[in-house]
Amino acid sequence: MTQTRGIDVAVSTVILTLRRTEDGAAVLALPLVLRTREPFAGQWALPGGWLTAVESPVDAAARTLAETTGLTPSYLEQLYAFGAVDRSPTRVVSIVYWALLRQDDVDAQSAAHRASGRAPENVRWFDLDDLPPLAFDHRAIIDYALWRLRNKVGYSRVAHGFLPAEFTLADLREAYEAILGRQLDPANFRRQVESSGTLLPTDRFRTGSHRPARLYRYNTDVELADHGPLGPDETSTR
Amino acid sequence: MTQTRGIDVAVSTVILTLRRTEDGAAVLALPLVLRTREPFAGQWALPGGWLTAVESPVDAAARTLAETTGLTPSYLEQLYAFGAVDRSPTRVVSIVYWALLRQDDVDAQSAAHRASGRAPENVRWFDLDDLPPLAFDHRAIIDYALWRLRNKVGYSRVAHGFLPAEFTLADLREAYEAILGRQLDPANFRRQVESSGTLLPTDRFRTGSHRPARLYRYNTDVELADHGPLGPDETSTR
Known part of the structure; x- marks a missing residue:
């Protein structure tokens, strides 16, 4: 050959x-x-x-x-x-x-x-x-x-790549819905993310045309995905 | 450039x-x-x-x-x-x-x-x-x-690649221990795999120098990992 x-x-x-x-x-x-x-x-x-x-x-x-x-x-x-x-x-x-x-x-x-x-x-x-x-x-x-x-999305905080540092549960659900291509039940979604320990509630709320919605941020103590042992030559865009 | x-x-x-x-x-x-x-x-x-x-x-x-x-x-x-x-x-x-x-x-x-x-x-x-x-x-x-x-190993049946079609829980734990580089508690391990729904018990046992150990097989109804939409040109070794 x-x-x-x-x-x-x-x-x-x-x-x-x-x-x-x-x-x-x-x-x-x-x-x-x-x-x-x-x-x-x-x-x-x-x-x-x-x-x-x-x-x-x-x-x-x-x-x-x-x-x-x-x-x-x-x-x-x-x-x-x-x-x-x-x-x-x-x-x-x-x-x-x-x-x-x-x-x-x-x-x-x-x-x-x-x-x-x-x-x-x-x-x-x-x-x-x-x-x-x-x-x-x-x-x-x-x-x-x-x-x-x-x-x-099932095993990492990947949806976070679309969201700002603080976001509402509706923002997060919307990101998941767009990725998965289907609607998610709001109550079930809230239960799942609250029990996962990956989100921390802040004491801030988003106000606007709807009733105030609490802002959350990711719990960075929970390491859900990392880049592994690949060195900077392979992964960094510098 | x-x-x-x-x-x-x-x-x-x-x-x-x-x-x-x-x-x-x-x-x-x-x-x-x-x-x-x-x-x-x-x-x-x-x-x-x-x-x-x-x-x-x-x-x-x-x-x-x-x-x-x-x-x-x-x-x-x-x-x-x-x-x-x-x-x-x-x-x-x-x-x-x-x-x-x-x-x-x-x-x-x-x-x-x-x-x-x-x-x-x-x-x-x-x-x-x-x-x-x-x-x-x-x-x-x-x-x-x-x-x-x-x-x-956390999110797929990858350890199965090392095991025959039927295996004991001790075989499976041993594969996990070799991959993870640490000992796992046998009782906890049994509880986790039994509750995961990924294993099916058979009615066969391995006999030998120890007491008989039940043989299990993977539940192929539970799709834990697949190769995705990559075509055969990219994945098949033919």
């Missing part, structure tokens, strides 16, 4: 946020880039680019994400390395990263990127339930990211 | 089994290959090789594993793609897979490999708590695999 040395390695990033639609619902959304070159010119793809010789994959993912979208998540987690022989017209292995971003951070970082004059015009946000046709196997990659996210 | 096209991509595999030592304890063990070429000639490394143009990474991992060790696990799970710039004297991205194998399968497959006359002589099994100095970042990769395994 040919000892191929030298395979094209790409990086791509799935950045998810929880967007509020005009009718008040919370939906998952992500940025896509309209491809201007073949293959798949005129189709939408995940933000990304080639891995260079002088960068780790996570650094390359962070760089290409920042160049296209202006987004700089504090942490990128490796999702999977996709390498099926026929996933691209030429042989490409794609190392894919993912992260969750709060909508207000997305808004602030996107605005700064536009103000810099370096923001490309071919980037747009799409709701996850209303995606256009996608280049390569990027649709399957997004489906896999969503599957991982749905699995993760 | 240089648009590097063509990076050396390697595959490696962490194959873990539960080995019984001469004093009767169960310990995790894995096969390593003594390197005969630079870099790191004379040091031990994970079984693996280069990704070729005509194979998916999982196929390349399965092929190189079979060539060196004769082992053919039914399923290889992708562990991580390691890509720090300084992890090798030349730039190499390694896509690492892992699997658990039962000791009797290891014995049978290793014997068949030796009988074939194609088994290399530079392969040896090591207990995980007694590893030699390792080439590249392979020590860190093994530590990461162990960390993932320890995390996984």
